[in-house]
Amino acid sequence: MKPEEENFLRRAVDQAAKARATGDAPFGSLLVGPNGDVLAEDRNTVLTDNDISAHPELKLARWAARELDAETAAGTTLYTSCEPCGMCAGALARSGVGRVVFALSNAQLAELKPGGGFPAVPSEGPSSLEEARAVIAGYYS
Ligand SMILES: [Zn+2]
Numbered sequence: 001m002k003p004e005e006e007n008f009l010r011r012a013v014d015q016a017a018k019a020r021a022t023g024d025a026p027f028g029s030l031l032v033g034p035n036g037d038v039l040a041e042d043r044n045t046v047l048t049d050n051d052i053s054a055h056p057e058l059k060l061a062r063w064a065a066r067e068l069d070a071e072t073a074a075g076t077t078l079y080t081s082c083e084p085c086g087m088c089a090g091a092l093a094r095s096g097v098g099r100v101v102f103a104l105s106n107a108q109l110a111e112l113k114p115g116g117g118f119p120a121v122p123s124e125g126p127s128s129l130e131e132a133r134a135v136i137a138g139y140y141s
Pocket of ligand 1: 055057058084085086087088089
């Protein structure tokens with residue numbers, strides 16, 4: 001990893017420390033543009049915002065999708081203090097962000113967070129409801 005990338009990770013960790021200092025879970029991220037400029041940065045605010053989706057990676061994925069054209073987004077790198085969770089990884093995949101660099105892996109996080117993770121919600125389907133197909137048919141073609 002290049003020294004400037006380690007500096008971006010340190011800045012993401014600084015955001016994580018700010019989150020912890022305000023009572024939130026200690027996670028932070030920043031989005032760096034193709035020219036190495038920090039375009040946006042944020043931290044976890046799940047508790048202070050009372051919002052289960054207020055992870056910094058998700059907030060920056062939403063920002064990138066909203067504020068950047070596709071070409072610029074593809075040239076960005078998200079630096080984050082910890083590997084994105086499943087929710088954030090899904091949002092990042094949809095956002096057009098080009099790359100993710102993380103400091104701590106989810107396996108390393110699990111060592112620090114005993115009993116972490118969330119059980120899958122029981123799901124059933126597909127059903128035989130034809131209306132569900134009809135409402136989508138033709139939309140994407
Ligand atoms: Zn997340």
